Amino acid sequence: MTFNNDVRADTSRVRRGGGGRGIAVGGGGIGLVALLVYLFTGTNILGGEQQPTTGSSEDFAHCVTGADANKYTDCRMVYTADALDVYWETALPEQGGVQYRQPGFNLFEGEVATGCGNATSAVGPFYCPPDQSVYLDLGFFDQLETQLGAENAPLAQEYIVAHEWGHHIQNQLGTMATIDQRSTGPESDGVRLELQADCYAGLWVGHAASVVDPDSGQTFLKPPTQEQIGDALDAAAAVGDDRIQAGAGQQVNPESWTHGSSEQRVRWFTTGYEQGTLAACDTFAAQRL
Template identity: 55%
Template structure:
């Protein structure tokens, strides 16, 4: 999915920074891994159960990321940092309409921050090793865009634009869960194929699909043209490729491990793809009720 070249984007929607305090703490896994740490702390759990460990030395001298020159959709099409900013704009446009319309909950935009190396958050320090993540304490989604290349090189994802935009939409999907009051369910049986952690991640995948459903038809600011051009089959394949790449079963196999559903926190590749499609095909928030699903491999599409 590409942006309309002449659409105007608000680069100020995204903050740029870095600079963690103290050692480099690798937490959980990418695409939402930090959530489990925060919820564990908030509910009085043992952070040692989800913290990775302290590795290496501080990498927090700052960020080389810049959003200078990010003003139009054409900039978003050529520059990955601009693409994150434009995707955040599009997510605001879609959720600003759909969340209130479908659930009665007023959308409050999350913070979106780009960093390089390491970053200090209200949830603690994190490094690029964590991958993209959402911190519910400061209601901010964090991205080191170098992850997008790792997603291709290490996990075999497509490098297409919707693969990257899916990642941004997934993290903002956690913010939607936070607003709807379902994010805390990640603490309930946080591991396991049917546990709260997996259900939380699959819901974020589904919300990413809901965004994709509306993204090419939702007007931009002041009734302007949508940020994004019409989706193509290739766009959807790109998004599904990214969802497949970060399935727990695929990651375990790529690491030379046996597939062990008891340790899953994000869901299988097939489940992640199916829940994205459930959101995309319907555009409905209610299609993303992973917590009521009896079979996570078989989303029930509401009629």
């Protein structure tokens, strides 16, 4: 989606951190297959006891208006975080009965220390429940296109961030504390958790063009075009477990799924986008995933 040119955002909202050594996660180097397996995780996959990295917001001084968000990827992340915050500040109390707390948002390169332990870029975007923060290496967006076959487009990027925000909403609602996050398979709690985060991302996209920036009085975003929605759907399909397994030269094995098929991820994003309520995203009550 396209930001309105004159909207403003709090550049201190997002931090930069990490970089350097290229440490191993899980006892060894992680390549493309592991990156694909761990994409968009909502679980504590990292281990270790290191504290989160705290970076500086000074690097975002060039992110002054929505026009900058349309031009620069890092500015787009700052403005996407702001638009997500403003939406959930109203939607979560109204629909979930819980006061919204902003998650941390850290952009890093190479590696980062988190409340879940150390992580490298190979892990992909993830949410860490212990420190309630989203972590993202912007280089992932290039991999989204070159390795996963989806368009590296603005709404595809925003979908990825909104999905991780969805995990934060699940954490606030207590969903993560009541399920078996280590289960696998097409009907597993882990798959239901990921599909629900896709639905929450679609929910935000459906409402984003009506979320008003309190600083400028304008809506953060312009209504998405069908082409832009297609970019988000393509990104959701690209990270389906069946697509990932086939692309890695493996046999498609639903019993090992952790995130759901391409068709499921697209369908639940669409459900959130079209129906627009938290209740519509109750994947744990759904008989058909």
